Amino acid sequence: MPDGFDSPETWPFECLRCLYVWEEEFVVRRLTDNHGNEVEIWLSSGVAVPPPRSGTCCPRCGAYRVTSFPSGYLAHHPELVPAPEPEPEPLFVPVIQPGSRPAERSPLPGRLLVALGLPLAAFVGYELFANLVHPARPHH
Template sequence: MTDGFETRETWPFECLRCLHVWEEHFVVRHLTDVHGNEVEIWLSSGVAVPPPWSGACCPHCGAYHATSFPWGYLARHPELVAGPEPELVPGPAPAGVPAVAEPGRTSAPRTNLPGRLLIALGVPLALFVGYELYANAVAAAAHHR
């Protein structure tokens, strides 16, 4: 490699699963070899990484369903980037007010998205198939009379 220069780029992302918004900082090395071929090497914290458009992983939930914003988008929309969440310390409940569960805790575990999707698609399909089987059985019984 003969010629080269570095640029610093900040890419804003949003997770399409949990809607978490974050930024990642990259150093991009632009190199040209003796044959005139141009190469870009993307670095994050000094380590070579794939380019950001090849699939970012959400640091909040670990999903690979992330989209990037145009450069400078988050600087123009600071309300999208939330700071650290404040620590909520429950105080004593006033008299006559029922106690509320801690924030972030639910009484029943949440079903993950694929499970809910299977239920949403599977139940109507099972009902439809069951109805068709019933209707065919009734029609066959009436035909044999």
């Protein structure tokens, strides 16, 4: 029967691309089998994961250029810990009551009308001008 114990570990990381600093909590399960072989199983939220020293990914930008600090390093250097980011504003989703009319659609932005209207007006103007100055001559 294997013999072992669990120990919690906190690993601080810094992304070398975006300079984001964060910590991750792990539980390290160290086991020794009947033959004396020692094994470490790393758990994050109860799920087995690779050891943090192998291929950690930045949660902010997705880069794999990440370095780690000794455990407890950020507790002694709080200036490295970034301020928490503000919570994003919730999206407004209008609720339409049964029997009520939906809100009127807003008109297209002026820039879009200008972007579509000016080339069309120029084309129509050119065609009118070309037909007035050089009317089509019948072929004999």
